[in-house]
Amino acid sequence: MEGVPSFEGEFKSRRRGPDLRLPLGLLVTLLLIGGVGYFLWQYMQAETSAGGAPLVINEVCTANHQSLVSETLGTPDWLELYNGSKKALNLKGYGLTDNPKQSYKYTLPDVTIEPGGYLLVYFAGGSEAADNDPLCTGFGLSRYGESLLLVDANYNLLDSVEVPALEADVSYARAADGSWGYAVIPTPGAANGEDIIPAWK
Numbered sequence: 001m002e003g004v005p006s007f008e009g010e011f012k013s014r015r016r017g018p019d020l021r022l023p024l025g026l027l028v029t030l031l032l033i034g035g036v037g038y039f040l041w042q043y044m045q046a047e048t049s050a051g052g053a054p055l056v057i058n059e060v061c062t063a064n065h066q067s068l069v070s071e072t073l074g075t076p077d078w079l080e081l082y083n084g085s086k087k088a089l090n091l092k093g094y095g096l097t098d099n100p101k102q103s104y105k106y107t108l109p110d111v112t113i114e115p116g117g118y119l120l121v122y123f124a125g126g127s128e129a130a131d132n133d134p135l136c137t138g139f140g141l142s143r144y145g146e147s148l149l150l151v152d153a154n155y156n157l158l159d160s161v162e163v164p165a166l167e168a169d170v171s172y173a174r175a176a177d178g179s180w181g182y183a184v185i186p187t188p189g190a191a192n193g194e195d196i197i198p199a200w201k
Contacts, residue, residue, distance in 0.1 A: 055089055056159045057150055058082035058118070059183065059192055061171040063143035067186040068120075073133065076124035077141040078188055079148065082174075083113040093153030096121060096137065103151045106137035118189050143168075164199070172199075 059080040061067050068078050079096070083089050090112045095104035106121070111134075113119050124130045125138040141148075146163040161180065163172045171186035173196050181196035 059173040062141040063168045067169045072129040076122040081119045095151045109134040
């Protein structure tokens with residue numbers, strides 16, 4: 001009607017709400033960023049699967065009688081570290097402890113583990129041989145259960161394990177899938193066997 005303002009156009013505009021459409025260039029950029037991020041994530045996942053885990057505690061024996069015999073230390077309790085990465089790792093300054101309040105109860109010497117390699121650390125003390133062995137911690141482990149922690153030289157926690165009570169010459173070992181169980185035939189310094197009994201059994 002002449003002389004009466006029309007609100008039809010304004011009403012339609014308000015009904016539609018704000019224009020949330022993204023400019024085409026920005027949309028393409030976001031899609032590209034998302035795609036690149038996804039493929040980077042996939043690549044890192046593949047690298048992790050192929051390279052395995054970084055440095056971990058792999059096997060522990062807290063009641064060693066015959067599983068490992070040393071000419072100088074006798075039959076010390078022992079722990080095995082495994083380097084699952086693709087590069088050699090120098091462990092100088094790394095720490096092992098059974099006391100969360102004392103990260104460096106034992107400090108590893110200038111020693112290197114090759115990719116896929118193992119390193120044995122002995123738990124014994126009170127003898128000249130133990131004091132002179134750089135891979136001997138100077139303290140023992142309890143066969144009735146232990147908490148063990150591995151830290152790097154910068155106080156970063158790399159791994160930890162709650163070791164249950166163990167029978168003589170039975171180790172607590174990490175299976176291929178990362179779970180823990182009991183190894184009736186321990187394998188110090190070598191790959192863990194496939195006959196590990198899951199801890200939940």
